[in-house]
Amino acid sequence: MTGAATFPRWAWVPFGLTLVLLAVPLTALVVRAPWGRMGELLLSDRARDALALSLGTCAATTVIVLVLGVPTALVLARSSGRWAAVARTLVTVPMVLPPVVAGLALLTALGRRGLVGSTLSALGIEIGFTTAAVVVAQTFVALPFLVVSLEGALRSAGTSYERAAARLGASPSHVFRRVTVPLALPAVASGTALAFARALGEFGATLTFAGSLQGVTRTVPLEIYLLRESDTELALALAVVLLGVAAGIVFLAVRVGRRRA
Amino acid sequence: MPDAIHVHAVVPERALDLDVRVPDGSTLAVVGPNGAGKSSLLQLISGELRPDPGLVTVHGVPFSGPVRHVPPHRRRFGHLEQRPLLFPHLTVADNVAFGLRARGTGQAEATARALAELDAVGCEDLAARRPAALSGGQAQRVSLARALAVDPEVMLLDEPLAALDATVAPELRRLLRDRLAGVTTVLATHDLLDVVALADDMIELGGGRVLARGPVDDLCQRPSTPFLAGFVGVNLLHGTSRGGSEVWIGDDLAVAGSAAQPLPPGPARAVFSPAAVSVFAQAPHGSPRNEMPAVVVHVEDRWPAQRVVLDVVGQRIAADLTPQSVAELGLGAGVPVTAVLKATQVTLHPGAHPQAGDGARPRG
Numbered sequence: 001m002t003g004a005a006t007f008p009r010w011a012w013v014p015f016g017l018t019l020v021l022l023a024v025p026l027t028a029l030v031v032r033a034p035w036g037r038m039g040e041l042l043l044s045d046r047a048r049d050a051l052a053l054s055l056g057t058c059a060a061t062t063v064i065v066l067v068l069g070v071p072t073a074l075v076l077a078r079s080s081g082r083w084a085a086v087a088r089t090l091v092t093v094p095m096v097l098p099p100v101v102a103g104l105a106l107l108t109a110l111g112r113r114g115l116v117g118s119t120l121s122a123l124g125i126e127i128g129f130t131t132a133a134v135v136v137a138q139t140f141v142a143l144p145f146l147v148v149s150l151e152g153a154l155r156s157a158g159t160s161y162e163r164a165a166a167r168l169g170a171s172p173s174h175v176f177r178r179v180t181v182p183l184a185l186p187a188v189a190s191g192t193a194l195a196f197a198r199a200l201g202e203f204g205a206t207l208t209f210a211g212s213l214q215g216v217t218r219t220v221p222l223e224i225y226l227l228r229e230s231d232t233e234l235a236l237a238l239a240v241v242l243l244g245v246a247a248g249i250v251f252l253a254v255r256v257g258r259r260r261a
Numbered sequence: 262m263p264d265a266i267h268v269h270a271v272v273p274e275r276a277l278d279l280d281v282r283v284p285d286g287s288t289l290a291v292v293g294p295n296g297a298g299k300s301s302l303l304q305l306i307s308g309e310l311r312p313d314p315g316l317v318t319v320h321g322v323p324f325s326g327p328v329r330h331v332p333p334h335r336r337r338f339g340h341l342e343q344r345p346l347l348f349p350h351l352t353v354a355d356n357v358a359f360g361l362r363a364r365g366t367g368q369a370e371a372t373a374r375a376l377a378e379l380d381a382v383g384c385e386d387l388a389a390r391r392p393a394a395l396s397g398g399q400a401q402r403v404s405l406a407r408a409l410a411v412d413p414e415v416m417l418l419d420e421p422l423a424a425l426d427a428t429v430a431p432e433l434r435r436l437l438r439d440r441l442a443g444v445t446t447v448l449a450t451h452d453l454l455d456v457v458a459l460a461d462d463m464i465e466l467g468g469g470r471v472l473a474r475g476p477v478d479d480l481c482q483r484p485s486t487p488f489l490a491g492f493v494g495v496n497l498l499h500g501t502s503r504g505g506s507e508v509w510i511g512d513d514l515a516v517a518g519s520a521a522q523p524l525p526p527g528p529a530r531a532v533f534s535p536a537a538v539s540v541f542a543q544a545p546h547g548s549p550r551n552e553m554p555a556v557v558v559h560v561e562d563r564w565p566a567q568r569v570v571l572d573v574v575g576q577r578i579a580a581d582l583t584p585q586s587v588a589e590l591g592l593g594a595g596v597p598v599t600a601v602l603k604a605t606q607v608t609l610h611p612g613a614h615p616q617a618g619d620g621a622r623p624r625g
Contacts, residue, residue: 165359166334169337
């Protein structure tokens with residue numbers, strides 16, 4: 001270590017407790033995982049259905065998050081005033097809302113007898129308790145993660161390069177494609193990683209709005225919850241997979257985010 | 262010469278009220294203190310600021326007006342400001358080709374033009390680099406090449422050399438002079454060297470209005486406002502002529518000097534260098550000299566001299582003295598002194614106070 005410490009020495013104590021608090025449960029998961037039967041467990045029907053569903057829905061969610069989230073973040077970053085503050089609050093709320101409440105909100109809006117859902121139902125479109133509902137629930141909780149982090153990055157990056165591009169004759173869409181997005185790429189990548197990870201872990205909203213039907217709406221977290229007592233080994237195997245994916249994503253997000261500096 | 266640019270505009274929220282014309286192919290320098298409206302004038306021309314009401318025409322075409330506002334990206338104008346603002350994610354060549362690509366030119370043609378522009382600013386060997394690997398002077402050259410690559414109708418320069426080292430600025434100033442020859446240009450600057458090297462005409466802005474305008478040579482030799490006098494580095498005293506070769510400052514103080522022609526009665530001004538002023542504790546009473554009672558406002562270092570700013574009947578003049586004299590006379594704020602000026606070192610000009618020199622203004 002170089003230089004003088006810039007924090008009081010007692011800060012090491014809560015620091016150590018934090019590490020213990022976080023590391024012990026994760027270590028327990030890894031230690032207790034049935035490593036010997038891992039391949040066999042993960043190739044079982046239930047595991048394969050859940051993993052394929054999670055992967056597919058998360059991929060779809062990520063695409064929707066990018067398509068909706070990047071322009072949304074840009075509009076918010078370049079806007080000020082009352083309506084922008086309201087919109088910003090609206091975008092942030094799903095991040096702090098209990099997921100089960102989010103699921104209930106989606107059900108009352110898009111369920112068969114819901115506010116919008118009843119009309120859709122009359123048109124023959126059913127969303128509740130389908131794979132589409134899983135994607136809607138994941139998008140609802142994950143989108144804010146991209147929007148909020150990207151908005152901050154775009155705001156602090158400022159508009160001078162965009163102005164320079166416009167002065168050179170670039171239309172607003174050309175500026176967006178060739179200047180705004182390329183310059184914000186690290187923030188887009190880390191925001192997308194966070195959103196993907198949030199979607200992967202989604203449980204409460206999915207269970208409430210989409211239910212738990214194997215191969216249709218039962219994603220990995222739901223399957224883990226159902227299996228935790230009946231087939232602990234399979235639950236642990238799936239849990240270790242989720243842990244690995246989450247750790248990998250955080251690692252990538254931190255690396256890409258640091259390249260920005 | 263026809264006007265290439267004509268700005269006749271009011272912008273109430275910035276307290277702007279301007280009428281500015283730039284003849285085709287010439288360069289107009291815009292000077293004035295911070296907040297005078299220099300950048301706002303450039304923004305009016307670039308389309309980032311809309312007149313309310315007013316009209317901005319370029320080559321007779323209305324670009325901003327009551328019925329039409331062409332957005333900045335549809336104007337083919339070149340910009341160069343203090344920061345080069347090269348896109349960090351593109352190579353130097355792609356930066357220079359950016360404007361052409363944005364306007365639909367094909368990759369090969371745009372790249373060829375970019376390389377030619379880089380060649381013209383002496384940066385052809387930097388084409389493959391990223392902007393982060395350039396020095397400040399190189400980045401500003403590339404930025405100039407990028408602006409010129411789209412064949413701009415007019416060039417707008419906002420303090421283009423202000424951020425550069427004193428060793429780099431003269432080279433770039435020469436380059437600007439070469440590359441902008443014949444291009445209608447508006448140049449906002451704080452630097453007399455930029456004005457003298459690059460501009461044909463000059464305006465002084467103050468409080469959102471034009472306070473002085475004219476050819477650079479005229480305004481430098483006969484500055485009509487205190488700001489211009491300070492900008493050029495000379496002293497200026499405003500007064501009245503009663504005929505003859507004296508300018509009366511107030512009722513009791515006459516400054517004698519030489520005039521090209523006998524001064525007509527009316528407003529007049531006396532112009533002299535800070536080096537022509539000497540300062541005494543008591544009046545020395547020598548004959549062909551002007552003696553003016555004065556009070557020291559402040560003293561500042563201007564190596565190798567010290568600049569003493571004096572208040573003479575409510576107007577300010579500067580005197581450059583050696584540090585020894587400043588110490589011997591014990592000069593400091595509030596000290597009363599006598600400023601002495603040889604009549605042979607004062608030139609007298611007829612002319613009014615700045616505000617009266619203003620041209621026609623739009624409603625307001």
